[in-house]
Amino acid sequence: MKPALLVIDIQKAFYDIGPAAAESLADAVEYTNAAIALFREKGLPVVCIQHVEPEDNLVPGQPGFDLPDTLHILPGDVHIHKTYGNAFNRTALEDELRRQGVDTVILTGFCAEYCVLSTCRGAADRDLTPILLRGALASVEPSHIPFVERINDVISFGALKKVLG
Template sequence: MKAALVIIDVQNGWLDMSSGLKRSVEERLGYMREAVSLFRAAGAPVIFTYHACPALGLEPGGKGFELHPGLAAAEADGKVVKDQMNAFNGTDLERIVRERGCDTVVLMGLSATQCVLATYYGAFDKSLSPYLVRDAVCSAKEENVQLAERLCDTLSLKALSQILGNDGNKLVGHGDNYAPAAEGRA
């Protein structure tokens, strides 16, 4: 298994439209940053998707199109602009994943029961194995996060660290008790 991390649509515009979604992202930002750090430390691919929706002011170059300030795409990261919920539809996401030698996608971002879930199931159509990062999927409604995590295979940050060949024992806590050290929870 060689995995690519796909961060879905964590853009300012979506968060400005929904206080519930913004709250959800803020609560999970530490997990998202830690997942990105784990993939980068392992030299594994990181790919950001951006949902373009000009009718809502989400278009390249606009403030709403930009990533949440707590996440930053590096120069080496893949970047995919999409206009559908499933990030594989009408984009080169599959090509980017395959060119990086991956057969697995690990997803996080928003929204749990829309773009994340659509992309999760879309991965099967591309013969890719999908997973969600536990505690790194967001929604305006917490019950939607819980639903997505029940429907989909999820991986804890410790499991991701071990799969990527990092030393999972250096993480604070373990399994269901893990919390990013930056968040001050153990």
């Protein structure tokens, strides 16, 4: 197994949707940062995926597009910009993962029931093994997260640490 960590749509604009989203994102970033540190320690790929939506001014160079200061993504990490919910749709994500020999993706990010779920399904459609990281998903409606976790494979951070050795 060679995994990559996908960090999906953790962008400043989504903190402004409302207090539930902001709190959910803050909680998810804590687990996501722990996973980022673990993947770096093991020399495994970290992929930062950002949503582009010109109609909402969610474009590179605009403040809402940026990553929050609390997220530990580095310029040297793989960066993918997407325009669809599924991060594999019309992006270089699959090619980049194949180039690095990745066969499993650990998914984190926002919004659990939309872009994360779409990307999870997209990974499975490409014969990659998608696994959600418990605690690292965020939503405008945090009550939706347990449903998304119930219908997919999920791993806790503790189990992920053991699996990655």
